[in-house]
Amino acid sequence: MEQDADPRYGEVLARLQARGRFGIRLGLGRTRALLRRMGDPHLGLRGVLIGGTNGKGSTQALVAAALRADGYRVGQTPKPHLVSYRERIVIDGQSIAATDFADIVEEALSAADKVAGRHGAPTEFEVLTAAAFAWFRRAGVEVAVVEVGLGGRLDATNVWQGGVSAITNVALDHMEYLGDTVELIALEKVQIIKRGDHGAVTGASAPALSLIADRASRVKVPLAVRTPLEVTRMDRSAVHAVSPDGAPLRIGLLGRHQAANAAVALGILDALAKAGIASVRRDRIDAAFASARWPGRLEMIGRPRQPDIVLDGAHNPHGIAALAAALAELLPQMSSGAPTLLMGVLANHWQDGMVDPLLSAVPGATLIATRVPDTAGSLEPHKLAFAWGALAASIADPERALDSAFQRASQAGGPLVVCGSLYLVGYVRAQLVRAGAIGA
Numbered sequence: 001m002e003q004d005a006d007p008r009y010g011e012v013l014a015r016l017q018a019r020g021r022f023g024i025r026l027g028l029g030r031t032r033a034l035l036r037r038m039g040d041p042h043l044g045l046r047g048v049l050i051g052g053t054n055g056k057g058s059t060q061a062l063v064a065a066a067l068r069a070d071g072y073r074v075g076q077t078p079k080p081h082l083v084s085y086r087e088r089i090v091i092d093g094q095s096i097a098a099t100d101f102a103d104i105v106e107e108a109l110s111a112a113d114k115v116a117g118r119h120g121a122p123t124e125f126e127v128l129t130a131a132a133f134a135w136f137r138r139a140g141v142e143v144a145v146v147e148v149g150l151g152g153r154l155d156a157t158n159v160w161q162g163g164v165s166a167i168t169n170v171a172l173d174h175m176e177y178l179g180d181t182v183e184l185i186a187l188e189k190v191q192i193i194k195r196g197d198h199g200a201v202t203g204a205s206a207p208a209l210s211l212i213a214d215r216a217s218r219v220k221v222p223l224a225v226r227t228p229l230e231v232t233r234m235d236r237s238a239v240h241a242v243s244p245d246g247a248p249l250r251i252g253l254l255g256r257h258q259a260a261n262a263a264v265a266l267g268i269l270d271a272l273a274k275a276g277i278a279s280v281r282r283d284r285i286d287a288a289f290a291s292a293r294w295p296g297r298l299e300m301i302g303r304p305r306q307p308d309i310v311l312d313g314a315h316n317p318h319g320i321a322a323l324a325a326a327l328a329e330l331l332p333q334m335s336s337g338a339p340t341l342l343m344g345v346l347a348n349h350w351q352d353g354m355v356d357p358l359l360s361a362v363p364g365a366t367l368i369a370t371r372v373p374d375t376a377g378s379l380e381p382h383k384l385a386f387a388w389g390a391l392a393a394s395i396a397d398p399e400r401a402l403d404s405a406f407q408r409a410s411q412a413g414g415p416l417v418v419c420g421s422l423y424l425v426g427y428v429r430a431q432l433v434r435a436g437a438i439g440a
Contacts, residue, residue, distance in 0.1 A: 047144030052168030337413025
C-alpha cells in the first residue's frame with residue numbers, strides 16, 4: 001500500500017492521532033497561532049468556505065468537480081475521511097500522497113509543539129487544517145473548497161476568508177456544542193459569513209434563513225438564497241433535475257436531496273464568478289455534475305449475481321430522512337428481496353424517533369445494529385435494535401455484524417444498506433476495497 005512506501009507515514013499518523021485525546025475544543029486562537037508559526041499559508045488563498053448541517057460534502061464535491069473541469073487547480077478538505085487520513089487533503093480530486101502527508105503533517109505537528117505553551121495544545125483537527133492550508137500553498141492551489149468541521153463561529157476553518165461563504169442548511173446536530181434549537185445552531189453557523197466576503201449562498205429555510213439573512217445584511221455581504229432544483233426523476237445512476245434556466249441537469253449523486261445541494265453548488269459557482277475568483281463554462285458544469293461522485297454518500301454498489309450494496313453516512317435525523325426517501329424510490333430498481341440494514345450510531349447523534357423514517361420506507365427489513373468502529377462514543381447496539389423492533393439483532397463487534405449482514409442479505413436476496421455513521425461506512429468500504437468489490 002502507498003502508506004507503506006514511506007516508513008514515516010505511520011509514525012506521523014500515530015502522533016497526529018494521539019492529539020485526539022485533546023478532544024473537540026472549539027476556538028480560533030490555537031489555529032491562528034499555528035498558522036502564523038507556519039507562515040500564514042492561508043492568507044491570499046481564494047475560494048469558498050462551506051458550512052451547514054448536512055450536504056457540505058456533496059456540495060463540495062459538485063463545486064470542486066466543476067472547477068476542475070474548467071482547468072482550475074483545486075484544493076479540498078473533505079471530512080471525515082472514510083478509509084485514510086490522506087483523504088482529508090485533496091488536490092485536483094486526488095488524496096495527498098503518503099510521503100507528502102508525512103512531510104506536511106510533521107511540519108504542522110512541530111509548529112503545534114511550539115505554540116502549545118502559550119496557546120494550549122492544538123487538536124488533531126486544528127493540525128490537519130493547518131497542514132491542508134500549507135499544502136495548498138505548496139501545491140499551487142488556485143481555488144480552495146473548504147468544508148467547516150463543526151458549527152462555524154469557533155471552527156478551525158473559520159480563520160480563513162476565501163471570498164465566498166455558503167451554508168447548505170441548518171438542522172439539529174452536535175447539540176452538546178452548538179445548542180439545542182435550530183436557531184442557536186444557526187447563530188453559530190452564520191459566523192462564517194464575514195465582512196469583506198464578496199458573496200454568500202444558502203439553501204436554508206426558516207427559521208434559520210432569517211438569521212443567515214440578518215448576518216449577511218449586518219456585515220454587508222450579498223446573499224443568494226437557492227431553493228432546491230426541480231427533480232424530474234431518479235434512477236440508479238443519477239438524479240435528473242431542471243436547472244434555474246430551465247435546462248436539464250444530470251446530477252451523478254443519488255437522492256432527491258441532491259437537488260438542494262446542486263442548487264447551492266450552482267449558487268457558489270455564480271458567487272465565485274462574480275467575485276472574480278473563478279468562472280466555469282456552463283457546458284463544463286453540466287458534465288462535471290453528471291460525473292460527480294462522493295464515496296460513502298448514497299453510494300450504490302452493484303455486484304454480479306449478488307445483492308446491491310448502498311453505503312450512506314446518514315448520521316442524524318435530517319440525513320436519515322433523506323436516506324429513507326431515496327430508498328423508497330430506489331428499491332424498485334434494486335435487488336428484489338427484503339432489505340438488510342447494518343447500522344451503527346454515535347451516541348451524541350442519537351435522537352428518539354430517528355429510525356422511524358427508515359421503518360416506514362423499508363417495511364420488512366432486518367436491522368443488524370452494531371458499534372461504530374474505533375470510537376468510544378458509539379450508541380449501545382441493543383438500544384438501536386430496540387428502537388427498530390422485532391426484526392432487529394444486536395451484534396456489538398463490527399466484523400461479526402458485517403459478516404452476518406452479508407449472510408442475511410444473500411439469504412433474503414435484497415440490498416444491504418450500511419448507514420448511521422460515516423465511520424461505520426468507512427470501515428465497510430475499506431473491507432469492500434480489500435475484497436476487490438470496488439476501487440479505492
